Structures are given as C-alpha cells and as structure tokens.
Amino acid sequence: TIKNVIIMIGDGMGPQQVGLLNSYAKYAPNSIYKAKGRTTAMEKVMAAGTLGYAYHEAANVLVTDSAASATQFATGVHAGSEMIGCDQFGDSAKTILETAKELGKSTGLVSDTRMTHATPAAFAAHQSHRSKENEIAIDLLNNEVDVMLSGGLRHWIPTEASDKNSALHQQLKTRTGGKLKIKSKRKDSRNLLAEAEKKHYALAFTKSQLKQAKGSKILGLFSYSGMPNGIQETLTKNDPNRTIPTLKEMTMKALDVLSKNNKGFFLMVEGGQIDWAGHNNDVGTMLHEMLKFDETIEYVYEWAKNRDDTLVIISADHETGGFGFSYSRRNLLEPKDLPGNLFKGEKFRPNFNFGSYDILDKLYNQKLDYPDIMTQFDALPPSQQTPDSLVEIVNKNTQFPITQAEAAAVLATEENEYYVAGHQYLGAKTFPKVHDFKEFYVYSNEVRYDLLGRVVGKYQNTVWATGTHTNTPVPLIAVGPKNVTAQFGKMMHTTEWAQYAIKALR
Structure with a gap:
C-alpha cells in the first residue's frame, strides 16, 4: 500500500526540454555528467519506473496555462483557464493535498517560483483567478499546509511593511538577514507571518534558518518574488556565503520533516523556472533550470527507490516555447576525409549545418539570464x-x-x-x-x-515557435510499486493520472 505520494512538476518541461538536458549530458565536451557516465537522473527514473505521456488541455480550449493545468492534476477534474483549485464551472474542487490532510497525513509544497504562484497554489487554494496571490496566501495558511518553502514574501506581509521607516520594516530586515527586498504587494494590514506563528509555524528566510527550523510546520519564504534562476544557482551553489537554499535543499528539508509522520505524507515539488526560461526563449538559462530540477529528482529518487510505500510521479503541466535544436544553411561544415571504404576518393560533405557539440558547453557557460541582461x-x-x-x-x-x-x-x-x-x-x-x-x-x-x-x-542551432505554451504532450514518469505504477504507462489526460494518484493515496 502507498503511504506517501510525491509529485514533481517541471513547469513548461516538454519532451524538448528533456531533450536539451539529455543532449547536454550525453554530448557536451565538458558536461557535468561526465563523472556520472553521462546519465541524468531523468534517464535513471525512466529506466526504473513506468513511462507514459500526458496531454493537458484545460476545459474547452486547445492550450492550457499553468493554473488550470496544476488544478487538473491537483484535483482530477477539468478546470477553466487561469483558475485555481476549482472546476470548469467555477466551484471549489477538493485537491489531493486536502485528501491527504483528511487522512491524517502531513503535506508539503516546494517551489523555486513563489509559494502563491499557479502550481503550488492549485494544491491548497481556491480562487477564480491565478492573479489573486494575496488571497491565495490566506488560503494556503488557512489550509495549514505543514511545509511551505518557496519565494514571494511580498504576498505575506502587510502593506505597512513597505514603509522603510516603520518598526515592522526594520524588524523584517533583521529577521531576513538584510538580504531580502522588504516590500508588500498586499492591499491590507494582515501580517500573515504573525498569523503563521500563531498557528505554530517555524519561519525561515535564509538557508541557515531553514536548516535550524524545528517542528512539524515550517513556512520558508526566501525571496521577494521568484527565487534565484538556474544560472544564479549554478554560480553560487558552492559559495559558503550563500543565504538562499536551492530547490534540492528545500526538498531535502521537506522530506525530512514530512516523513516523521507515520501515517505518511503528500509532497509537491516544482521546478517552476524551466517555464520562465521557455517564455523568454532563453536556452542557456533553460539548461540550468533543467540541471536544477534533475539534481532534485536525483535526491528524491535516491530517497524513495528502496521503499515500497512511496509513489513518485514526475511530469509537467505543459511545454513552453516550442523549443528545439535544428539544422540550418548557415556555417556549413568544411569537407573532410573519412577513413571508411565508401569514402575513398570522396569527401564527407553534409549539405547543411547540423549543429556541433561545443554549442552545449557555450550554453552552459552563460553568466546571466536574459531578464538580468536587460535589467543591466x-x-x-x-x-x-x-x-x-x-x-x-x-x-x-x-x-x-x-x-x-x-x-x-x-x-x-x-x-x-x-x-x-x-x-x-x-x-x-x-x-x-x-x-x-x-x-x-x-x-x-x-x-x-x-x-x-x-x-x-x-x-x-536553436529555434523557438512561441513566447507562450504549446499543447505538446509531456513526459509522465511513475516510480514505485509496479502494481501501482503500471497504470501510468499510456497516453492520458492529466486529470486521469491525478485520479490514479489520489486513489493510490487513499
């Protein structure tokens, strides 16, 4: 029987994004996977688990956004565009996280975007539109999700906190180690941090505070809005002065806390900025987002692989950008000799430029994402x-x-x-x-x-189709007891795999 369900969502991660990660791991001359036999965690879980394919359209439309898609795999029912935690008719729909709570299990949400962003929100909030992040924060708190780790402090602090001369502003500056921008997006005086403490949450705003946080309930908010992008994370990962936890570190803490409940737990982990890089048509950053997510998959897989009470589902809400490597008429290869018999007296002379492996190292070596370049x-x-x-x-x-x-x-x-x-x-x-x-x-x-x-x-040698989402079906990987995971090995809508997950949890 299944005691624990872990859902890992690569937001915007279609087959193309998985392909980017795979090409880098297999072919980049200086790939960070060289020491691992050029094998990604994604490849490992595909080999160990059941591989299916998920289509994800929202109700009555061809393309989904993240809110509707997350609502669909959180609830198992169809949702309308941009809705959070409700069915296509606008009624509140019960989520897998809420089912887990009813069963006495612990619950957790981890994301490298904002805690109130579409994907985490859909599991524990019920709102007519994804933009209602101030209301979503209240829903998350009222739902008493045990572990919430992400960015987006701005939706949890009262409007008065924006006043730099206020006592509250100074107090928050001190509590957050002076590293976070203290500015509220709320339109009211509700201090959700104070309310969380009344509900016995330990609060964390830095990596060390997260490490030291005790108890079964933790609210960790580590940035003003979204957390550091994949390039920033890669460049600072080994910096002893780093104050912001990585996606993997947040996931480690969540598993550590949630697994203490002997009735089990539900955890959703989102690599949410794969989508942001796709929206920006920024391949180098998208590669680093995939590396960030893959490192987290590796940890979760190692944690779960020898257990027979845990179901891990790895999938996506949609594909973003319509990305691909492609061959072109620019920069054709110089003809060259080959040793083989068929090329005696003849040069190897492909008609087009099919892309060279050094491109992959160059993508990895990008130092700033495109938003930071334009900010400069x-x-x-x-x-x-x-x-x-x-x-x-x-x-x-x-x-x-x-x-x-x-x-x-x-x-x-x-x-x-x-x-x-x-x-x-x-x-x-x-x-x-x-x-x-x-x-x-x-x-x-x-x-x-x-x-x-x-x-x-x-x-x-890259092409993009769009600055938004495509309806390309996405990978669906289930790891756990074979009698549970076998049903995931086909083409299905996200609502169907959600129903399997909810049933397994029950």
Missing part, C-alpha cells in the same frame, strides 16, 4: 541605452556574440496592433517588434528577451 541595460542612463551598449552586455555574459544590427533588432518597437486599454500585458501602446508569429509573443516589454533568443538562434 535598462539601468543605464537613457542616452546610453543604445545597440552598442546592449552588444557589450550580451557579449560579456554569453558565448554567442551579437552584432550591432542584431542588438538594434532586439530593441526595435512598433505600434501595438493588439492594444487593449487597461490590460495587464496588452495595455502598452508600443510593443517590441516581432517579425513572425508576433501574436504569440504577448508579455509586452519582456518580449525583448525573446527577440534576443531568436537573434542568437542561428549561432546556437
């Missing part, structure tokens, strides 16, 4: 915000140098032909200038990240 650019005085300045920042932080003309293309704008007054994303009169599939690049000024990703595509 935007911080320059307006007179210095020129294509030349962008060239300098990009070429210093990536190994795919761009030209002045390419930088100018990234910065070009045009009238927004899809202008909608007051719309969160489409309310800008001008928009970055996209030359093809422009309708699928929707996030206003952030589209500059995608334009950079598309400009360097020819140097990376």
Whole structure:
C-alpha cells in the first residue's frame, strides 16, 4: 500500500526540454555528467519506473496555462483557464493535498517560483483567478499546509511593511538577514507571518534558518518574488556565503520533516523556472533550470527507490516555447576525409549545418539570464541605452556574440496592433517588434528577451515557435510499486493520472 505520494512538476518541461538536458549530458565536451557516465537522473527514473505521456488541455480550449493545468492534476477534474483549485464551472474542487490532510497525513509544497504562484497554489487554494496571490496566501495558511518553502514574501506581509521607516520594516530586515527586498504587494494590514506563528509555524528566510527550523510546520519564504534562476544557482551553489537554499535543499528539508509522520505524507515539488526560461526563449538559462530540477529528482529518487510505500510521479503541466535544436544553411561544415571504404576518393560533405557539440558547453557557460541582461541595460542612463551598449552586455555574459544590427533588432518597437486599454500585458501602446508569429509573443516589454533568443538562434542551432505554451504532450514518469505504477504507462489526460494518484493515496 502507498503511504506517501510525491509529485514533481517541471513547469513548461516538454519532451524538448528533456531533450536539451539529455543532449547536454550525453554530448557536451565538458558536461557535468561526465563523472556520472553521462546519465541524468531523468534517464535513471525512466529506466526504473513506468513511462507514459500526458496531454493537458484545460476545459474547452486547445492550450492550457499553468493554473488550470496544476488544478487538473491537483484535483482530477477539468478546470477553466487561469483558475485555481476549482472546476470548469467555477466551484471549489477538493485537491489531493486536502485528501491527504483528511487522512491524517502531513503535506508539503516546494517551489523555486513563489509559494502563491499557479502550481503550488492549485494544491491548497481556491480562487477564480491565478492573479489573486494575496488571497491565495490566506488560503494556503488557512489550509495549514505543514511545509511551505518557496519565494514571494511580498504576498505575506502587510502593506505597512513597505514603509522603510516603520518598526515592522526594520524588524523584517533583521529577521531576513538584510538580504531580502522588504516590500508588500498586499492591499491590507494582515501580517500573515504573525498569523503563521500563531498557528505554530517555524519561519525561515535564509538557508541557515531553514536548516535550524524545528517542528512539524515550517513556512520558508526566501525571496521577494521568484527565487534565484538556474544560472544564479549554478554560480553560487558552492559559495559558503550563500543565504538562499536551492530547490534540492528545500526538498531535502521537506522530506525530512514530512516523513516523521507515520501515517505518511503528500509532497509537491516544482521546478517552476524551466517555464520562465521557455517564455523568454532563453536556452542557456533553460539548461540550468533543467540541471536544477534533475539534481532534485536525483535526491528524491535516491530517497524513495528502496521503499515500497512511496509513489513518485514526475511530469509537467505543459511545454513552453516550442523549443528545439535544428539544422540550418548557415556555417556549413568544411569537407573532410573519412577513413571508411565508401569514402575513398570522396569527401564527407553534409549539405547543411547540423549543429556541433561545443554549442552545449557555450550554453552552459552563460553568466546571466536574459531578464538580468536587460535589467543591466535598462539601468543605464537613457542616452546610453543604445545597440552598442546592449552588444557589450550580451557579449560579456554569453558565448554567442551579437552584432550591432542584431542588438538594434532586439530593441526595435512598433505600434501595438493588439492594444487593449487597461490590460495587464496588452495595455502598452508600443510593443517590441516581432517579425513572425508576433501574436504569440504577448508579455509586452519582456518580449525583448525573446527577440534576443531568436537573434542568437542561428549561432546556437536553436529555434523557438512561441513566447507562450504549446499543447505538446509531456513526459509522465511513475516510480514505485509496479502494481501501482503500471497504470501510468499510456497516453492520458492529466486529470486521469491525478485520479490514479489520489486513489493510490487513499
């Protein structure tokens, strides 16, 4: 019988993102997997478990967003676009986490985004729209999820905390070790941290506080909004002064605390920034997000593999970006001699450029993600915000140098032909200038990240289809007792595998 269920979601992780990780592990000359026989944890769990395929459309539409998709695999029922924890008709739907609580099990949510972001929210909140993050925080607290570890402090502190002269602001500065931006996104005076302490939560804001946190209930909020991206995590992982826990470290703590309940537990772990890198068409960052998630899978698999009471499900909510390596007509290979008989007196001369392995190391060596590159650019005085300045920042932080003309293309704008007054994303009169599939690049000024990703595509042998999601079916991996995991080995909708998970928990 199953006592524990662990669901691991790579947000935006389609077969293409798994392919990126696999190509890097197998072929990058300096791959970090060389010492591990070039085998990823993802490959290990696929070999050990049952492999299926999940399609994930939300109710009555062709493409899902993260909120509807997470709601569907949290509840086992179809949800409408952008809803949290409710069915397609707008009624609250019971989640697997709530079922676990009823059974006396411990519950946990871990994410490298924000605790109130779509995926974790869908397991323990019930709201009409994913943007209601202040209300979602209250739901999470009222649901008394035992372990909550993520970012997004801004939705848990009262509006008064934004006043830098207030006692509360100073107190929070001290408690968070002075490392976090203290600013509230709430519109009220509710201090959810104080409310959490009344409910006997230990609070943690740094890696060391998380390590020291005692008891069966922990609320850990380690950043103002999203947690560090994959590149930042890779570059700081071994820094003794690092104050923010990694996705793997948060997961380790969650398992440590939750597994003390002899009735078992439910845990959801999200690698949520795979999706963000996909939205930004940022391959280098997406690789590091996959490495971050794979390292966490490795730990969970090692923890669970010799147990017969634990079901681990690894999947995704959708694919983001329509990514792929592709062959091109640029930079053709020089003809060369081969030793084989069939090439006597003839050169090996492929018609196209099929992509070289050194691209993979160059992707790994990226130093900043695209949002950080553009943040540096935007911080320059307006007179210095020129294509030349962008060239300098990009070429210093990536190994795919761009030209002045390419930088100018990234910065070009045009009238927004899809202008909608007051719309969160489409309310800008001008928009970055996209030359093809422009309708699928929707996030206003952030589209500059995608334009950079598309400009360097020819140097990376990479292509992108969109700045949003695709309905490409995603991997579904189940590890645990074979009598339970066998049913996952087929093509099914996310609501179906959710029902299997809920049934296994019961």
